[in-house]
Amino acid sequence: xxxxxxxxxRCLLWFKRMKKLERMIDLKREKMGxxxxxxxxxxxxxxxxxxxxxxxxNDFTAFADDEHTQDLLSQHEHEIAHLKAEVRFxxxxxxxxxxxxxxxxxxxxxxxxxxxxxxxxxxxxxxxxADCSGKRSWERGxxxxxxxxxxxxxxxxxxxxxxxxxxxxxxxxxxx
Numbered sequence: 191x192x193x194x195x196x197x198x199x200r201c202l203l204w205f206k207r208m209k210k211l212e213r214m215i216d217l218k219r220e221k222m223g224x225x226x227x228x229x230x231x232x233x234x235x236x237x238x239x240x241x242x243x244x245x246x247x248n249d250f251t252a253f254a255d256d257e258h259t260q261d262l263l264s265q266h267e268h269e270i271a272h273l274k275a276e277v278r279f280x281x282x283x284x285x286x287x288x289x290x291x292x293x294x295x296x297x298x299x300x301x302x303x304x305x306x307x308x309x310x311x312x313x314x315x316x317x318x319x320a321d322c323s324g325k326r327s328w329e330r331g332x333x334x335x336x337x338x339x340x341x342x343x344x345x346x347x348x349x350x351x352x353x354x355x356x357x358x359x360x361x362x363x364x365x366x
Contacts (some may be wrong), residue, residue, distance in 0.1 A: 212296040229266035236273035
């Protein structure tokens, strides 16, 4: 009797697990399109990161398949794993290429800006930066010495007064 209860309990537990497994398989079948769409967006982002051309993208024919099956999902997952491994392998090269592309864009922007003849026409004298006009910096006159600059001479003091003052007073006393 106890043995039959154990077997019945095991059968019941097995039956519940099978029902749960069937529900999960049905849910997976329902959401298969969403899983494949997520895999496609991840593949596209990896292609962008690897700077893959259209010809190489077209080589992966499963990307354009509309029939959502488990086999298609496994092909997408395999391609994602392959692309991630390729990204890890080519990381140094990719960073150098991206840095080069940024430099090229900055160079094009600089050429475009320097070729613009009207870039300084709209500015008045106050709007022109001081670096652009040497005359404006000359008109300002020499910079005033700050207190910190005059305090830097304190290390040249002798008995609390500046050495230059001592020398001038000695020179004046000799001349008079």
